[in-house]
Amino acid sequence: MSSVKIELRKDQIEKIHETCEQFGNSEGELINILHRVQGTFGYLPAEVQEVIAEKLNIPVARVYGVVTFYSYFTMTPKGEFPISICTGTACYVRGAEKVLGEFKKELQIEVGETTADGKFSLSCLRCVGACGLAPVVLVGDKTYGRVAPDDVKEIIGEYQS
Amino acid sequence: MKMVNITLDGNHIEVPAGTTIYESAKQVHIDIPALCYMDLKDLNIRNRPGGCRICVVEVEGRRNLAPSCSTAVEEGMVVKTNSVRVINARRTVMELILSDHPKDCLTCAKSGQCDLQQMAIRLGIRDIPGQEYAEMSTYRLDTSPSIIRELDKCIMCRRCETMCNDFQTVGALHAINRGFYAVVAPAFEMNLEHSPCTYCGQCVAVCPTGALTEVDHTGKVIAALNDPAKTVVVQTAPAVRAALGEEFGMKPGTLVTGKMVTALRHLGFNYVFDTDFAADLTIMEEGTEFLGRLTRFLDGDTEVQMPILTSCCPGWVNFFEHHFPELKDIPSTARSPQQMFGSVAKSYFAEKIGVERKDMVVVSIMPCLAKKYECQREEFMVDGVPDVDISISTRELAHLIKQANLDLVEMTDGDFDLPLGESTGAGVIFGTTGGVIEAATRTAYEIYTGKTLEKIDFEQLRGMDGLRSATVDFGGQEIRIGIAHGLGNARKLLEEIKSGKSQYHAIEIMACPGGCIGGGGQPLHHGDASILQARAKAIYEEDRNKKIRKSHENPFIQQLYADYLGEPFSEKAHALLHTHYFDRRKRVFQI
Numbered sequence: 001m002s003s004v005k006i007e008l009r010k011d012q013i014e015k016i017h018e019t020c021e022q023f024g025n026s027e028g029e030l031i032n033i034l035h036r037v038q039g040t041f042g043y044l045p046a047e048v049q050e051v052i053a054e055k056l057n058i059p060v061a062r063v064y065g066v067v068t069f070y071s072y073f074t075m076t077p078k079g080e081f082p083i084s085i086c087t088g089t090a091c092y093v094r095g096a097e098k099v100l101g102e103f104k105k106e107l108q109i110e111v112g113e114t115t116a117d118g119k120f121s122l123s124c125l126r127c128v129g130a131c132g133l134a135p136v137v138l139v140g141d142k143t144y145g146r147v148a149p150d151d152v153k154e155i156i157g158e159y160q161s
Numbered sequence: 162m163k164m165v166n167i168t169l170d171g172n173h174i175e176v177p178a179g180t181t182i183y184e185s186a187k188q189v190h191i192d193i194p195a196l197c198y199m200d201l202k203d204l205n206i207r208n209r210p211g212g213c214r215i216c217v218v219e220v221e222g223r224r225n226l227a228p229s230c231s232t233a234v235e236e237g238m239v240v241k242t243n244s245v246r247v248i249n250a251r252r253t254v255m256e257l258i259l260s261d262h263p264k265d266c267l268t269c270a271k272s273g274q275c276d277l278q279q280m281a282i283r284l285g286i287r288d289i290p291g292q293e294y295a296e297m298s299t300y301r302l303d304t305s306p307s308i309i310r311e312l313d314k315c316i317m318c319r320r321c322e323t324m325c326n327d328f329q330t331v332g333a334l335h336a337i338n339r340g341f342y343a344v345v346a347p348a349f350e351m352n353l354e355h356s357p358c359t360y361c362g363q364c365v366a367v368c369p370t371g372a373l374t375e376v377d378h379t380g381k382v383i384a385a386l387n388d389p390a391k392t393v394v395v396q397t398a399p400a401v402r403a404a405l406g407e408e409f410g411m412k413p414g415t416l417v418t419g420k421m422v423t424a425l426r427h428l429g430f431n432y433v434f435d436t437d438f439a440a441d442l443t444i445m446e447e448g449t450e451f452l453g454r455l456t457r458f459l460d461g462d463t464e465v466q467m468p469i470l471t472s473c474c475p476g477w478v479n480f481f482e483h484h485f486p487e488l489k490d491i492p493s494t495a496r497s498p499q500q501m502f503g504s505v506a507k508s509y510f511a512e513k514i515g516v517e518r519k520d521m522v523v524v525s526i527m528p529c530l531a532k533k534y535e536c537q538r539e540e541f542m543v544d545g546v547p548d549v550d551i552s553i554s555t556r557e558l559a560h561l562i563k564q565a566n567l568d569l570v571e572m573t574d575g576d577f578d579l580p581l582g583e584s585t586g587a588g589v590i591f592g593t594t595g596g597v598i599e600a601a602t603r604t605a606y607e608i609y610t611g612k613t614l615e616k617i618d619f620e621q622l623r624g625m626d627g628l629r630s631a632t633v634d635f636g637g638q639e640i641r642i643g644i645a646h647g648l649g650n651a652r653k654l655l656e657e658i659k660s661g662k663s664q665y666h667a668i669e670i671m672a673c674p675g676g677c678i679g680g681g682g683q684p685l686h687h688g689d690a691s692i693l694q695a696r697a698k699a700i701y702e703e704d705r706n707k708k709i710r711k712s713h714e715n716p717f718i719q720q721l722y723a724d725y726l727g728e729p730f731s732e733k734a735h736a737l738l739h740t741h742y743f744d745r746r747k748r749v750f751q752i
Contacts, residue, residue, distance in 0.1 A: 046349050059332025061348040061356070068337045 020055040079121035084138040088127030091135040102152040167238040182229035197318035198230040201690040208323040260295040276369030305353040306534040307360035314372040321364035329648040333358040361476035361672040362530030362681015395430040399592030400528040400677035403699040407684040408559035414695030419574025437584030439502035444712035447495040449729035468665040475535035476672030486744035503548030528680030554682025580717040586710030594646040594676035598669035610636035643668040
């Protein structure tokens with residue numbers, strides 16, 4: 001179940017309908033529709049999936065099946081400052097796991113979650129092509145290299161003002 | 162038809178182009194093992210995702226092993242189904258499937274009926290290498306009024322998904338997540354109870370493992386039978402007698418009506434009655450309602466809702482309440498036979514024998530899982546006490562009989578008790594697709610025309626096609642009848658009604674393939690649809706053997722109306738035998 005409960009506004013529903021129509025209300029275009037709608041909303045809450053299912057005349061269980069199959073799709077909104085920790089091989093062996101643990105502890109959230117104030121979200125990714133800087137952390141578009149667990153507090157602090 | 166020549170395990174065979182390797186092998190009596198594959202031929206239901214990989218075979222010239230269930234034959238193909246490579250691969254696949262499967266076979270509800278267990282036996286699996294390192298799935302248990310989902314036991318064969326989506330078009334279940342966490346579940350992993358599930362139980366009927374099973378109420382029945390303060394009354398649905406024998410090794414299609422009655426008496430029920438009696442009662446009420454609507458319609462009344470739809474099937478009722486709530490005024494208001502029985506047993510019969518309502522327990526034996534939910538619906542309770550207390554399936558009855566050390570096969574034939582055990586052939590055929598409408602036709606024809614039927618059998622209403630239509634001549638008035646079994650077929654008729662294109666006067670709908678004989682609570686058919694045909698044949702045989710074959714001629718039905726209800730559709734009949742429907746269309750934000 002979605003952790004966030006929202007009620008969609010009329011114009012938001014219309015926007016989703018519009019997207020579905022652009023793809024001919026075709027079930028075969030479900031992935032494209034989800035992709036586009038996530039682009040608009042930032043994520044795919046249950047309510048949005050339901051509107052899409054109704055419009056395409058397919059069970060919402062099928063939409064949910066697709067959303068949960070592809071890691072690109074997310075049901076929780078990303079934070080204002082999305083934090084990504086690289087857990088690719090190079091970063092991993094240089095201690096990414098410990099850095100990740102420190103972020104979890106400081107932010108009190110798990111991977112895939114967003115802080116209650118909507119400021120930070122936590123995710124893992126595999127290799128940003130900067131293995132020389134391992135372990136690497138991304139906050140939004142900014143890259144931090146050779147991050148040690150002790151640096152975590154400071155990094156978060158940069159965005160807390 | 163273009164034919165193709167192939168060599169399979171050294172046999173030269175000729176098969177139609179497009180045939181799968183799996184099907185071709187059957188021609189030379191080679192039964193390739195398969196888990197996810199399912200083909201209910203006559204019913205046009207097929208599941209072959211090629212997912213389990215148990216059915217892999219070696220095809221000469223191909224680098225990889227091929228799943229035989231989804232690989233079509235080609236001219237000159239040379240196939241080996243039992244080479245060392247195949248056997249090793251198959252064993253590895255099986256070991257991987259078993260590695261995260263719970264090993265509680267001894268206490269599993271599916272034990273003895275589990276396709277996975279049978280496969281492990283067949284492949285001679287004695288050890289699961291790496292078991293000690295294997296991570297086990299810990300999916301939560303989901304219990305609804307009818308069905309239990311224990312997804313740790315799901316092997317992702319997706320048969321349930323095929324039934325729920327392709328055949329039933331209910332869309333409650335879908336494969337979700339990926340890899341180790343992949344299971345079949347409702348949207349947002351909500352409980353089945355909150356999903357559009359109709360409890361038809363067809364997912365349970367095809368699940369190869371213990372992942373989907375019925376809620377077991379046998380313990381409650383035993384407790385009631387052992388409570389000296391309670392008068393325990395049992396009713397048995399028509400389809401049960403045509404299938405119960407299978408649980409005791411009898412041939413599909415063996416009627417065990419008399420033996421079942423004797424077994425129920427041995428189990429300790431105070432009164433052994435028949436849902437068929439209530440089926441006759443349903444015909445009186447539904448038939449009267451139909452004729453009322455028909456007469457108004459033919460007189461040019463534009464307000465009247467046509468066609469009338471049958472309402473005996475609780476899976477079907479759930480379906481239109483969830484998916485077509487805007488049509489909820491079209492089905493007959495007649496309660497299902499199960500509920501009519503409970504209502505009459507706890508009023509008319511309880512008064513007759515001087516037992517208070519609270520001291521009577523009504524147990525129903527049903528081929529159905531939706532009945533478990535139906536009897537818990539609030540509108541079928543009086544002061545919080547349900548008309549039908551406990552509903553158990555044919556399979557659960559078999560367990561009760563076995564636990565009581567009774568040998569059903571050797572039982573002598575017993576007779577149902579009176580008055581609620583007397584029924585006609587019309588009541589019996591409720592158990593198969595087309596039966597309810599045939600029973601209604603027998604009675605409606607005679608009342609409408611005032612003439613006696615020359616021929617009681619309406620062959621044009623019978624058969625196994627998912628969608629059927631027939632015309633019956635009511636003394637010059639043509640009555641057009643539609644029949645659907647399987648909710649996907651029902652959906653087509655409902656769409657017609659919604660768009661104002663329906664040409665029918667009356668429509669019978671049953672949720673399960675073949676009607677109740679193929680219900681979710683019946684002995685498992687393990688993919689063999691011919692079993693359903695055999696059960697249907699048995700139902701019609703029972704009808705032919707009945708002295709009385711028209712509901713309105715049942716003397717105890719006549720007596721019930723004379724002594725208690727007045728006439729069909731009377732105020733009292735309305736209070737006890739009719740119901741109303743709800744809009745249950747579910748939206749996420751309401752959950």
